[in-house]
Amino acid sequence: MKNETHGNPFWRMIKSIRLALVLLWAIIVASFIGALLPTEQQPLVYSSLWFFCLVGLFALNLLTCSIDRIFFNRRRIGSTITHAAVLVILAGSLISVLFGFRGHMELSEGQGSDRFIDGDKARGLPFKVTLEDFSLQWYETGQNGFPVRVRVDDAGFKASLRVQLNATYPLGKTGYSFVAIKYLPHFIFNEDHAAVNVSDQPKNPALLVRITGPGGGEDRWIFSLHPDLQMGGDPNIRFRFDLEPQIKEFRSTVKVSDPSRGADFTRDIKVNTPLEYRGYTFYQSRYDSEGLAWTGLDVVYDPGVKIVFLGFILLNFGIIVIFYPKLKASFVNPQREKT
Amino acid sequence: MTDLLLKVSFSAYISAAFLAVFSSASGKSAIQRAAGILLRAGFLFHSGMILLRWHAAGRPPFASMYEALVLFSWAIVAVYFVFDALYRAKILFIPALILALCMLLGAFFGDSAMKPLVPALQSPWISIHVVTYFIGYGSLSVAFMLGLLYLVYRKQHSAGSDQLRYIDTLMYRLIIFGFPFLTIGMTTGSAWADVAWGTYWGWDPKETCSLITWLVYVVYLHMRVLRGWKDSKAAWLCIIGFLVTLFTFIGVNFILPGLHSYN
Numbered sequence: 001m002k003n004e005t006h007g008n009p010f011w012r013m014i015k016s017i018r019l020a021l022v023l024l025w026a027i028i029v030a031s032f033i034g035a036l037l038p039t040e041q042q043p044l045v046y047s048s049l050w051f052f053c054l055v056g057l058f059a060l061n062l063l064t065c066s067i068d069r070i071f072f073n074r075r076r077i078g079s080t081i082t083h084a085a086v087l088v089i090l091a092g093s094l095i096s097v098l099f100g101f102r103g104h105m106e107l108s109e110g111q112g113s114d115r116f117i118d119g120d121k122a123r124g125l126p127f128k129v130t131l132e133d134f135s136l137q138w139y140e141t142g143q144n145g146f147p148v149r150v151r152v153d154d155a156g157f158k159a160s161l162r163v164q165l166n167a168t169y170p171l172g173k174t175g176y177s178f179v180a181i182k183y184l185p186h187f188i189f190n191e192d193h194a195a196v197n198v199s200d201q202p203k204n205p206a207l208l209v210r211i212t213g214p215g216g217g218e219d220r221w222i223f224s225l226h227p228d229l230q231m232g233g234d235p236n237i238r239f240r241f242d243l244e245p246q247i248k249e250f251r252s253t254v255k256v257s258d259p260s261r262g263a264d265f266t267r268d269i270k271v272n273t274p275l276e277y278r279g280y281t282f283y284q285s286r287y288d289s290e291g292l293a294w295t296g297l298d299v300v301y302d303p304g305v306k307i308v309f310l311g312f313i314l315l316n317f318g319i320i321v322i323f324y325p326k327l328k329a330s331f332v333n334p335q336r337e338k339t
Numbered sequence: 340m341t342d343l344l345l346k347v348s349f350s351a352y353i354s355a356a357f358l359a360v361f362s363s364a365s366g367k368s369a370i371q372r373a374a375g376i377l378l379r380a381g382f383l384f385h386s387g388m389i390l391l392r393w394h395a396a397g398r399p400p401f402a403s404m405y406e407a408l409v410l411f412s413w414a415i416v417a418v419y420f421v422f423d424a425l426y427r428a429k430i431l432f433i434p435a436l437i438l439a440l441c442m443l444l445g446a447f448f449g450d451s452a453m454k455p456l457v458p459a460l461q462s463p464w465i466s467i468h469v470v471t472y473f474i475g476y477g478s479l480s481v482a483f484m485l486g487l488l489y490l491v492y493r494k495q496h497s498a499g500s501d502q503l504r505y506i507d508t509l510m511y512r513l514i515i516f517g518f519p520f521l522t523i524g525m526t527t528g529s530a531w532a533d534v535a536w537g538t539y540w541g542w543d544p545k546e547t548c549s550l551i552t553w554l555v556y557v558v559y560l561h562m563r564v565l566r567g568w569k570d571s572k573a574a575w576l577c578i579i580g581f582l583v584t585l586f587t588f589i590g591v592n593f594i595l596p597g598l599h600s601y602n
């Protein structure tokens with residue numbers, strides 16, 4: 001960039017640092033405006049022709065600047081790698097935009113398919129994917145106690161507790177105490193009006209508390225999803241069950257059948273563990289929250305991603321090569337000079 | 340237990356800060372040494388707290404705003420130690436401590452409950468992505484304090500004085516130390532997004548703002564190296580850079596919804 005005297009005025013302008021800085025500021029401002037827009041309007045910026053041209057012009061600026069540097073200034077190896085890395089990343093993302101596509105497929109248990117939906121059209125896969133099983137795992141509840149809030153009105157008593165099963169909790173000087181004696185993740189009343197658990201999915205978490213108080217004792221069910229439902233006799237003592245069950249893992253077990261290549265295997269797809277086969281990658285993205293009968297997979301075909309990642313490696317390498325040797329140079333600390 | 344450790348390290352830091360202010364006023368080096376020892380002790384407790392929480396939660400403790408602020412303050416002190424080792428840059432002692440204390444104060448207001456990780460965050464990428472980012476943030480935040488200091492000194496000293504040149508050089512060193520970490524943090528975040536969602540770049544507000552932050556420092560570095568910006572202009576750019584960083588870290592969570600909106 002020091003050799004700004006080379007070439008004709010147009011070349012000089014295209015490769016100039018001034019243009020680079022103007023474009024950088026323009027990209028910064030445009031990106032920020034885009035971020036302020038609601039998500040569905042963001043493509044107005046990021047997918048627009050003018051934003052594409054802005055980044056394209058920036059790439060041209062970088063390219064010419066890099067060519068200039070390689071031919072006229074061979075010493076700055078870190079800087080050259082870094083600028084080339086940005087070009088590699090932009091080239092990779094251009095390939096993603098031009099040749100990549102993504103879509104979605106929903107599979108019920110036992111169902112197989114060799115097509116997926118991309119916008120309003122169906123795309124074919126060169127192999128078949130069958131859902132063998134979909135399952136959902138929850139974090140164990142109650143390991144660190146069940147979160148319970150309790151209030152005794154006449155004593156003005158309030159407490160927030162993590163309650164262990166079968167432990168007694170005296171409530172200050174109110175004269176009340178309670179024990180949590182049973183937890184059911186999926187509570188229902190059956191025909192005989194008995195409390196039963198119908199699954200291990202926390203669909204209706206309920207805790208049975210045995211209250212001992214001045215007026216005697218009672219057993220009471222409290223529900224995390226129905227805080228106001230308290231079937232108890234003593235209105236002076238109220239409970240809240242604050243359990244928020246959290247999902248630990250979604251797992252789709254799928255079978256890939258590809259007779260043309262003689263491939264036939266079963267894999268688990270989880271969040272953060274996609275399945276990659278023949279350039280297609282399958283991501284866990286949606287699920288049937290009611291019956292756990294189907295799964296939603298995102299299907300991505302992106303030939304640019306490996307190029308982008310190569311660019312990332314080069315970028316990190318180049319930036320470290322530029323800057324870390326500079327940390328070694330000593331410089332004067334005026335205060336230390338004085339003392 | 341972790342709460343107690345954090346309070347102990349907070350107390351050590353705040354005592355160290357007072358001692359340092361006192362020693363720079365009185366010029367007694369024994370007090371300064373005591374401040375240094377307190378800082379080290381506080382850092383030890385702080386590190387212990389993070390490790391203990393890691394163990395207790397059974398996952399990297401980098402997932403909530405509380406945990407992020409604890410890590411941020413830890414990174415600020417860690418960066419101070421690096422710069423103390425490299426340049427014996429005692430001038431950073433008080434600015435770094437003020438920042439670290441602010442972050443810890445913020446943490447005390449946050450919710451310290453250990454929540455289990457949602458599936459998207461269960462990945463080995465979380466440690467490298469978050470830790471590198473916060474070391475970068477730590478470095479850039481200390482540079483920001485120096486930027487402010489530069490502007491204050493600029494009123495008292497003439498341009499090009501030794502003191503100003505020293506602050507400017509230190510500010511530049513902090514940025515070139517932090518910038519590679521910022522780059523690693525951003526690119527590993529992108530790689531992780533590809534593993535989790537199949538999009539290495541989705542213009543999520545957090546992603547966009549992290550790119551903007553990165554670009555602001557790119558501008559700073561080019562201005563300084565190619566245009567020789569070493570005066571108040573560079574200090575201002577450094578201040579703006581950190582304000583953008585802060586917006587990326589905190590502002591985005593509250594203002595712009597997206598995949599990174601943890602609380």
